[in-house]
Amino acid sequence: MDVDITEPDSPLEQLTRHWINERHAPDILPAQEALLSSILDHLRRQSDAVQLLRGDPSTSDDEHLRITLVQLDIERVKFIVRSYVRTRLFKIEKYARYITSNADIQTRLTAAERDHASRHADLTDRHFNFSVLQSLPEPQRHLDDETPYYMPPMVSAPDVTRPVFVHALVDCPPVVLPDGTRHEMLKGHISLTPFSVVEHLIARGEAELV
């Protein structure tokens, strides 16, 4: 019998899980503003403490060694935060135009990310206008043409049918696969399913992407 997971995860464990999920998910996952700001606050307090101890002449050699370890740890946590933020930024820029026209996905972004998305969508449109569209005949100048079925749409949207590997953290309620069959994952199981099938499990923290 392994240990029950009633003990809540540490903020760093949560961050690591959100980071890995975000990197694997085709769609943009809900922003973790509270978690992120508490971790950043913590990092700041740690750095301040480190500065104070380093400046203190009574700090022993042994403590200096430990300070170095703390500093390295700070750098490593920052690395994860940075990578997490940048992963989201990459997706936001990729789907910028889609985000500006979709209220649902906007609820999953922070205010700063929403601003960046709309700035980015305008920036890209402007570049297309100056480089291409303004030289074309009037009827061809739009960025929202109706496309025939054999062409990809002009606004790229996240592909939620993309398959992902999902690892059940607890016994999950059954999910319905695209062909209608029910699929039940017990704790510890790993399955390959379309992202949309397990999206809600990931949002609730019952499963993680691997």
Add this chain to the structure above:
Amino acid sequence: MSADVRQYGELGTQLLLESRRSTQTDTLLKYNDSLVRSIIREQRDLEKSLLSQISKTPENEPPPPAVIIIQTAILRNKRCLLAYHSHRLDRLRDTYWAVGGALPHILSDPDTRSKLSPHEVDYLRSYHSSAMDFRGEFSNELDIMASITVPPKELHVSVKVVKDCGVIQTELGTIDFKKGQRFMVRRADIEHLIVQGYLEEVSGP
């Protein structure tokens, strides 16, 4: 004469081939202004023949099949043009992040600069200011522009100066980096200089 005979969309295919070659060789190719212009010219001609086809059709009659062919060609060319430009923007953004958002570093490099169209330079400038706004949302503690390729293993790094880069603030105080010198410095303080090619990591003590 026969060399001038082209199929619809042939130029568009050439443009896409450039994008593909750029991906395969992982390099930014020179902006192909003349090809882009030729396709835009083709688009204008196609639009004209489309209009003349439609005007020739008597009312109450379905348009001739030629209309569909021309429309498809127009649509395809347009998508090729946009795809080409969009692919280049992706590459430019990758370059931008690879040097940690040091825009002057990209624009002052004559080799890169010569490959960009004037609009692309404008784009990079606006993108830079947008990215800076976003960066400003985070506290001073966290610089989101820093590298995310390799997780840090050590606090300090031994570096060799490849290009003079002037006086830099580090935790040991200010250091004047002169070409040829070696230093042991805190990675976070000088990482951007490694990325931009001023300093080089030296392995071993």
